[in-house]
Amino acid sequence: MATSVGTTFHGLAAGSNAAATFTPAELRGGLVSRSGIVSGSTVGSARPGILPGPTTPLLVTQPATSVMKAKVFSGTVIQVTADTPGGVYSHSLTADTELDIAAAPGSNTRWDVVVAKVFDDGTSPATTIEVLTGTASASPTYPSALTSPAANTYYYPLAKVVVATGTTSITNAMISFPAAGGGLPAFGQWTVAPGGVVPVATVATAAGLPLYTPFYSTGDGMPGLMLPGGATPWGHMTRYFAGTPTTNASGDISVAFGVKLAGGLTATPFPNELLAAVAIDAQAVGSGSLVIPRWTSSSSSSSTATFRIYDAAGAGVASTTLAFAMIAFGR
Numbered sequence: 556m557a558t559s560v561g562t563t564f565h566g567l568a569a570g571s572n573a574a575a576t577f578t579p580a581e582l583r584g585g586l587v588s589r590s591g592i593v594s595g596s597t598v599g600s601a602r603p604g605i606l607p608g609p610t611t612p613l614l615v616t617q618p619a620t621s622v623m624k625a626k627v628f629s630g631t632v633i634q635v636t637a638d639t640p641g642g643v644y645s646h647s648l649t650a651d652t653e654l655d656i657a658a659a660p661g662s663n664t665r666w667d668v669v670v671a672k673v674f675d676d677g678t679s680p681a682t683t684i685e686v687l688t689g690t691a692s693a694s695p696t697y698p699s700a701l702t703s704p705a706a707n708t709y710y711y712p713l714a715k716v717v718v719a720t721g722t723t724s725i726t727n728a729m730i731s732f733p734a735a736g737g738g739l740p741a742f743g744q745w746t747v748a749p750g751g752v753v754p755v756a757t758v759a760t761a762a763g764l765p766l767y768t769p770f771y772s773t774g775d776g777m778p779g780l781m782l783p784g785g786a787t788p789w790g791h792m793t794r795y796f797a798g799t800p801t802t803n804a805s806g807d808i809s810v811a812f813g814v815k816l817a818g819g820l821t822a823t824p825f826p827n828e829l830l831a832a833v834a835i836d837a838q839a840v841g842s843g844s845l846v847i848p849r850w851t852s853s854s855s856s857s858s859t860a861t862f863r864i865y866d867a868a869g870a871g872v873a874s875t876t877l878a879f880a881m882i883a884f885g886r
Contacts, residue, residue, distance in 0.1 A: 558655050559685035562646040562671070602765060603711055604746030606631040607754055613648065613684075613743075615669050615714035621724035624653040625669055625716055627684055632671040633746050634711050644673045644709075646682035654684070659722035660691030667718055668701055671711040684713070691720075702737050712742045732756075752778070794883045799876055802864050806871020808879070809861045832860040832883035 605613045612630025619626070631647040656667060666689040674681045687698040687710070695717075696702075701710050717729045732742040745754045750769075755761045757774040764770060764781040771778045778792065800808045860883055864872045 557653075558657075558688075559672075559683050560648065560652050560654065562648050562682045562684055602746045603633050603635050603740050604744045605713075606633065607745050607747065613671070613713055615716075615730055617724075617726045617730070618653050623656045623658065623723070623725060625656055625686065625714070625725055625730065626651060626653045627669060627713065632711055632713075634671060634673050634709055636673065636675070636709050644675075644682065646671070646673070648684050652684065654686050656686060656716060656718060656725055657688045659718050660720055662720055663691040663693050664695050664720070665689045665691040665718045666695045666697055667716040668698055668710075669713045669716065670701065671713060673709045674707055675709075676707040686716075697737075697739075701739070712739060714742060792885055794885070800879055801876045802872055802874060804873045806864045806873055806875075807861060808864065808877070830884045832881055 608630055611628045613632060614628045614630075616626050616628070618624040627648060628651050629648045631645060634644045634646075636642065636644070654669065657665075659665075668687045668689070670685060670687055672681075672683045672685055674683075687700050689695060689698040697715075700708075701712065704710055712735060715731050715733055716725060717731070718725075722729070735741055741760065744756075744760070747753050753761075753764060753768055753770045754773050755764070755770050756772070758772045758777050758779065761768075761770045761772065761779065761781055766781055766783055768781045769778070770781060802808050860881060864875070864877065866872050
Protein backbone atom coordinates (compact mmCIF):
# COMPACT_ATOMS: atom_id res chain seq x y z
CA MET A 556 0.00 0.00 0.00
CA ALA A 557 1.31 3.46 -0.93
CA THR A 558 0.59 5.42 2.21
CA SER A 559 3.55 7.78 1.76
CA VAL A 560 5.13 9.77 -1.06
CA GLY A 561 8.36 11.75 -1.08
CA THR A 562 8.38 15.50 -1.63
CA THR A 563 10.90 17.97 -3.06
CA PHE A 564 12.78 19.69 -0.25
CA HIS A 565 13.71 23.35 -0.70
CA GLY A 566 16.59 23.76 1.74
CA LEU A 567 20.23 24.54 2.14
CA ALA A 568 22.25 22.38 -0.21
CA ALA A 569 25.25 21.84 2.03
CA GLY A 570 27.45 23.35 4.67
CA SER A 571 26.71 25.32 7.79
CA ASN A 572 24.47 28.36 7.85
CA ALA A 573 27.55 30.56 7.64
CA ALA A 574 28.77 28.97 4.40
CA ALA A 575 25.63 27.61 2.81
CA THR A 576 24.83 27.64 -0.90
CA PHE A 577 21.66 27.15 -2.91
CA THR A 578 21.26 24.84 -5.87
CA PRO A 579 19.84 26.28 -9.11
CA ALA A 580 16.75 24.10 -8.65
CA GLU A 581 16.15 25.56 -5.20
CA LEU A 582 16.50 29.09 -6.49
CA ARG A 583 14.03 28.34 -9.28
CA GLY A 584 11.72 26.87 -6.64
CA GLY A 585 11.56 30.17 -4.77
CA LEU A 586 13.52 29.08 -1.71
CA VAL A 587 14.20 32.57 -0.40
CA SER A 588 10.61 33.78 -0.47
CA ARG A 589 9.27 30.46 0.82
CA SER A 590 11.53 30.35 3.86
CA GLY A 591 10.98 34.01 4.76
CA ILE A 592 7.40 33.56 5.85
CA VAL A 593 5.29 35.38 8.42
CA SER A 594 7.13 35.35 11.75
CA GLY A 595 5.82 35.22 15.28
CA SER A 596 7.31 36.92 18.33
CA THR A 597 10.32 34.59 18.57
CA VAL A 598 13.38 35.39 16.47
CA GLY A 599 13.88 32.79 13.77
CA SER A 600 10.40 31.34 14.09
CA ALA A 601 7.82 31.21 11.34
CA ARG A 602 4.16 30.37 10.83
CA PRO A 603 3.64 26.86 9.44
CA GLY A 604 1.14 26.44 6.67
CA ILE A 605 0.41 25.87 3.01
CA LEU A 606 1.55 28.36 0.39
CA PRO A 607 -1.43 29.72 -1.57
CA GLY A 608 -1.46 28.80 -5.23
CA PRO A 609 -3.52 29.17 -8.40
CA THR A 610 -5.32 25.84 -7.97
CA THR A 611 -5.90 23.88 -4.73
CA PRO A 612 -2.47 23.33 -3.15
CA LEU A 613 -2.32 20.27 -0.85
CA LEU A 614 -6.10 19.97 -0.77
CA VAL A 615 -7.20 16.49 0.31
CA THR A 616 -10.26 15.09 -1.49
CA GLN A 617 -11.93 11.84 -2.48
CA PRO A 618 -10.21 9.87 -5.26
CA ALA A 619 -11.33 9.77 -8.88
CA THR A 620 -12.77 6.26 -8.41
CA SER A 621 -14.55 4.64 -5.46
CA VAL A 622 -11.61 3.16 -3.57
CA MET A 623 -9.94 3.40 -0.17
CA LYS A 624 -7.67 6.25 -1.13
CA ALA A 625 -7.34 9.97 -0.45
CA LYS A 626 -6.23 12.32 -3.21
CA VAL A 627 -3.72 15.04 -2.31
CA PHE A 628 -3.21 17.90 -4.74
CA SER A 629 0.27 19.20 -5.45
CA GLY A 630 1.52 22.15 -3.42
CA THR A 631 4.12 23.49 -1.01
CA VAL A 632 4.05 23.40 2.78
CA ILE A 633 6.12 25.27 5.37
CA GLN A 634 7.02 23.43 8.56
CA VAL A 635 8.88 24.74 11.59
CA THR A 636 10.90 22.92 14.23
CA ALA A 637 12.58 24.27 17.35
CA ASP A 638 15.02 21.39 17.80
CA THR A 639 18.63 21.02 16.68
CA PRO A 640 18.92 20.33 13.82
CA GLY A 641 15.83 22.26 12.89
CA GLY A 642 14.51 25.51 11.50
CA VAL A 643 12.12 26.36 8.68
CA TYR A 644 11.44 23.62 6.15
CA SER A 645 9.83 24.17 2.76
CA HIS A 646 8.90 21.13 0.68
CA SER A 647 6.62 20.44 -2.26
CA LEU A 648 4.43 17.65 -3.56
CA THR A 649 5.07 18.10 -7.26
CA ALA A 650 2.14 16.07 -8.64
CA ASP A 651 -1.39 15.17 -7.54
CA THR A 652 -1.15 11.86 -5.68
CA GLU A 653 -3.56 9.26 -4.31
CA LEU A 654 -2.54 7.65 -1.00
CA ASP A 655 -3.97 4.41 0.38
CA ILE A 656 -6.26 4.45 3.40
CA ALA A 657 -6.21 1.29 5.55
CA ALA A 658 -9.20 -1.04 5.45
CA ALA A 659 -12.17 -0.06 7.59
CA PRO A 660 -12.20 -1.34 11.17
CA GLY A 661 -14.40 -4.29 12.11
CA SER A 662 -16.10 -2.16 14.74
CA ASN A 663 -16.22 1.45 15.89
CA THR A 664 -14.63 4.37 14.01
CA ARG A 665 -11.07 5.45 13.25
CA TRP A 666 -9.49 8.87 12.65
CA ASP A 667 -6.73 8.88 10.04
CA VAL A 668 -4.78 12.06 9.33
CA VAL A 669 -3.05 13.04 6.08
CA VAL A 670 0.11 14.92 7.02
CA ALA A 671 3.19 16.62 5.66
CA LYS A 672 6.19 15.11 7.44
CA VAL A 673 9.73 16.27 8.09
CA PHE A 674 12.31 13.87 9.49
CA ASP A 675 15.69 15.45 10.24
CA ASP A 676 18.27 13.73 12.40
CA GLY A 677 21.11 15.77 10.93
CA THR A 678 22.26 12.84 8.81
CA SER A 679 19.44 11.52 6.61
CA PRO A 680 16.71 14.16 6.38
CA ALA A 681 13.52 13.30 4.48
CA THR A 682 10.26 15.05 3.64
CA THR A 683 7.03 13.27 2.70
CA ILE A 684 3.26 13.48 2.45
CA GLU A 685 1.70 10.46 4.15
CA VAL A 686 -1.25 8.95 6.01
CA LEU A 687 -1.12 8.35 9.76
CA THR A 688 -3.57 5.58 10.64
CA GLY A 689 -5.52 5.97 13.88
CA THR A 690 -6.96 3.40 16.27
CA ALA A 691 -10.61 2.41 16.07
CA SER A 692 -12.61 3.38 19.13
CA ALA A 693 -16.10 4.32 20.23
CA SER A 694 -14.54 7.73 20.97
CA PRO A 695 -11.74 8.01 18.39
CA THR A 696 -8.80 10.38 18.77
CA TYR A 697 -5.92 11.51 16.59
CA PRO A 698 -3.22 8.93 15.80
CA SER A 699 -0.65 8.75 18.61
CA ALA A 700 2.17 9.41 16.14
CA LEU A 701 0.67 12.82 15.45
CA THR A 702 0.22 13.88 19.06
CA SER A 703 3.44 12.22 20.32
CA PRO A 704 5.80 12.11 17.35
CA ALA A 705 9.03 10.12 17.36
CA ALA A 706 12.37 11.85 17.80
CA ASN A 707 13.38 14.23 14.99
CA THR A 708 9.94 13.79 13.38
CA TYR A 709 7.54 16.68 12.72
CA TYR A 710 4.05 16.64 11.24
CA TYR A 711 1.82 19.25 9.68
CA PRO A 712 -1.84 18.04 9.46
CA LEU A 713 -3.49 18.48 6.06
CA ALA A 714 -6.82 16.71 6.65
CA LYS A 715 -8.65 14.29 8.93
CA VAL A 716 -10.32 11.23 7.37
CA VAL A 717 -13.05 9.54 9.42
CA VAL A 718 -13.24 5.83 8.60
CA ALA A 719 -16.25 3.97 10.01
CA THR A 720 -17.08 0.27 10.06
CA GLY A 721 -18.12 -0.96 6.62
CA THR A 722 -16.42 1.86 4.69
CA THR A 723 -15.33 0.66 1.25
CA SER A 724 -14.44 3.96 -0.41
CA ILE A 725 -13.37 7.41 0.75
CA THR A 726 -15.70 10.34 0.03
CA ASN A 727 -15.46 14.05 0.69
CA ALA A 728 -18.04 13.70 3.47
CA MET A 729 -15.42 11.79 5.47
CA ILE A 730 -12.71 14.44 5.01
CA SER A 731 -12.54 17.53 7.19
CA PHE A 732 -10.21 20.30 8.35
CA PRO A 733 -11.00 20.54 12.07
CA ALA A 734 -9.51 22.95 14.55
CA ALA A 735 -6.50 21.19 15.98
CA GLY A 736 -5.89 20.64 19.66
CA GLY A 737 -3.01 19.63 21.85
CA GLY A 738 -0.66 22.23 20.43
CA LEU A 739 -1.10 21.09 16.83
CA PRO A 740 -1.32 23.81 14.15
CA ALA A 741 -4.67 24.40 12.51
CA PHE A 742 -5.45 21.94 9.71
CA GLY A 743 -4.95 23.33 6.21
CA GLN A 744 -4.05 26.92 7.23
CA TRP A 745 -2.24 29.22 4.81
CA THR A 746 0.98 31.16 5.19
CA VAL A 747 2.78 33.72 3.04
CA ALA A 748 6.01 35.71 2.88
CA PRO A 749 6.37 38.83 5.09
CA GLY A 750 4.13 41.65 3.91
CA GLY A 751 1.82 39.31 2.04
CA VAL A 752 -1.89 38.97 2.69
CA VAL A 753 -2.66 35.68 4.46
CA PRO A 754 -5.84 33.88 3.33
CA VAL A 755 -7.86 32.57 6.30
CA ALA A 756 -11.09 30.59 6.42
CA THR A 757 -13.00 33.17 8.51
CA VAL A 758 -12.29 36.37 10.41
CA ALA A 759 -12.41 34.32 13.63
CA THR A 760 -9.54 32.10 12.50
CA ALA A 761 -7.39 35.18 11.86
CA ALA A 762 -6.95 35.46 15.62
CA GLY A 763 -4.15 32.90 15.38
CA LEU A 764 -2.02 35.09 13.13
CA PRO A 765 1.06 36.96 14.35
CA LEU A 766 0.49 40.63 15.19
CA TYR A 767 0.18 43.14 12.36
CA THR A 768 -0.45 40.47 9.75
CA PRO A 769 -2.72 41.58 6.89
CA PHE A 770 -5.32 38.93 6.06
CA TYR A 771 -8.28 38.19 3.81
CA SER A 772 -11.10 35.91 4.90
CA THR A 773 -12.17 33.64 2.03
CA GLY A 774 -15.31 32.61 3.95
CA ASP A 775 -16.90 36.04 4.38
CA GLY A 776 -14.84 38.28 2.11
CA MET A 777 -13.36 40.43 4.88
CA PRO A 778 -9.90 41.97 4.62
CA GLY A 779 -8.21 43.22 7.76
CA LEU A 780 -5.15 43.53 9.96
CA MET A 781 -4.39 41.55 13.11
CA LEU A 782 -3.73 43.79 16.12
CA PRO A 783 -2.95 43.05 19.80
CA GLY A 784 -5.75 41.46 21.76
CA GLY A 785 -7.24 39.78 18.72
CA ALA A 786 -8.60 43.03 17.26
CA THR A 787 -9.09 42.94 13.49
CA PRO A 788 -9.74 46.31 11.85
CA TRP A 789 -11.50 45.79 8.54
CA GLY A 790 -10.89 47.67 5.35
CA HIS A 791 -13.42 48.90 2.82
CA MET A 792 -14.43 46.57 0.04
CA THR A 793 -15.79 46.90 -3.46
CA ARG A 794 -18.35 44.54 -4.97
CA TYR A 795 -19.68 44.35 -8.52
CA PHE A 796 -23.02 43.17 -9.89
CA ALA A 797 -24.35 42.61 -13.38
CA GLY A 798 -27.82 41.37 -14.25
CA THR A 799 -31.18 42.07 -15.90
CA PRO A 800 -33.64 43.26 -13.22
CA THR A 801 -37.11 44.67 -13.99
CA THR A 802 -38.39 47.94 -12.52
CA ASN A 803 -41.67 48.11 -10.59
CA ALA A 804 -44.63 50.44 -11.30
CA SER A 805 -42.73 53.43 -9.89
CA GLY A 806 -39.52 52.70 -11.76
CA ASP A 807 -37.72 51.20 -8.75
CA ILE A 808 -35.45 48.19 -8.71
CA SER A 809 -34.01 46.49 -5.64
CA VAL A 810 -30.77 44.79 -6.56
CA ALA A 811 -29.27 42.01 -4.46
CA PHE A 812 -25.54 42.21 -4.99
CA GLY A 813 -24.46 38.85 -3.62
CA VAL A 814 -21.10 37.58 -4.79
CA LYS A 815 -19.46 34.19 -4.85
CA LEU A 816 -17.22 33.53 -1.87
CA ALA A 817 -15.62 30.19 -0.98
CA GLY A 818 -17.50 28.49 -3.79
CA GLY A 819 -20.98 29.65 -2.76
CA LEU A 820 -23.17 32.71 -3.27
CA THR A 821 -23.53 35.01 -0.29
CA ALA A 822 -26.30 37.62 -0.18
CA THR A 823 -24.43 39.75 2.36
CA PRO A 824 -21.00 40.50 0.94
CA PHE A 825 -20.58 43.42 3.38
CA PRO A 826 -20.68 42.01 6.93
CA ASN A 827 -21.20 45.47 8.47
CA GLU A 828 -22.89 47.84 6.04
CA LEU A 829 -23.32 49.02 2.50
CA LEU A 830 -21.96 52.54 2.29
CA ALA A 831 -22.81 53.53 -1.28
CA ALA A 832 -23.65 52.10 -4.67
CA VAL A 833 -23.91 53.43 -8.20
CA ALA A 834 -25.69 51.83 -11.15
CA ILE A 835 -25.49 52.11 -14.91
CA ASP A 836 -27.92 50.80 -17.53
CA ALA A 837 -25.98 49.07 -20.25
CA GLN A 838 -28.73 49.28 -22.88
CA ALA A 839 -31.16 51.91 -24.19
CA VAL A 840 -34.76 51.34 -23.05
CA GLY A 841 -37.97 53.35 -23.37
CA SER A 842 -37.37 54.18 -27.05
CA GLY A 843 -33.92 55.47 -26.23
CA SER A 844 -35.23 58.13 -23.84
CA LEU A 845 -33.32 56.90 -20.79
CA VAL A 846 -30.44 59.06 -19.64
CA ILE A 847 -27.14 57.25 -19.09
CA PRO A 848 -25.65 57.16 -16.51
CA ARG A 849 -28.29 57.50 -13.79
CA TRP A 850 -28.44 56.40 -10.18
CA THR A 851 -29.95 57.20 -6.80
CA SER A 852 -28.77 56.72 -3.23
CA SER A 853 -28.70 53.13 -2.14
CA SER A 854 -30.55 51.62 0.78
CA SER A 855 -28.84 50.95 4.11
CA SER A 856 -29.14 47.18 3.78
CA SER A 857 -25.96 45.16 3.66
CA SER A 858 -27.29 42.94 0.86
CA THR A 859 -29.42 45.08 -1.48
CA ALA A 860 -29.33 48.47 -3.16
CA THR A 861 -32.49 50.27 -4.28
CA PHE A 862 -32.57 52.55 -7.33
CA ARG A 863 -35.23 54.57 -9.15
CA ILE A 864 -34.77 54.69 -12.90
CA TYR A 865 -35.88 57.92 -14.62
CA ASP A 866 -36.43 58.76 -18.25
CA ALA A 867 -35.26 61.96 -19.91
CA ALA A 868 -38.43 63.75 -18.80
CA GLY A 869 -37.83 62.86 -15.15
CA ALA A 870 -40.53 60.19 -14.84
CA GLY A 871 -39.93 56.74 -13.37
CA VAL A 872 -39.54 54.03 -16.00
CA ALA A 873 -42.05 51.31 -15.01
CA SER A 874 -41.98 47.57 -15.75
CA THR A 875 -38.83 47.71 -17.83
CA THR A 876 -36.05 45.17 -17.89
CA LEU A 877 -32.58 46.69 -17.78
CA ALA A 878 -29.16 45.35 -18.62
CA PHE A 879 -27.82 46.56 -15.33
CA ALA A 880 -24.34 46.99 -13.88
CA MET A 881 -23.53 48.22 -10.37
CA ILE A 882 -20.54 48.94 -8.20
CA ALA A 883 -21.05 48.99 -4.43
CA PHE A 884 -18.83 50.04 -1.54
CA GLY A 885 -19.03 48.80 2.03
CA ARG A 886 -17.19 47.40 4.99
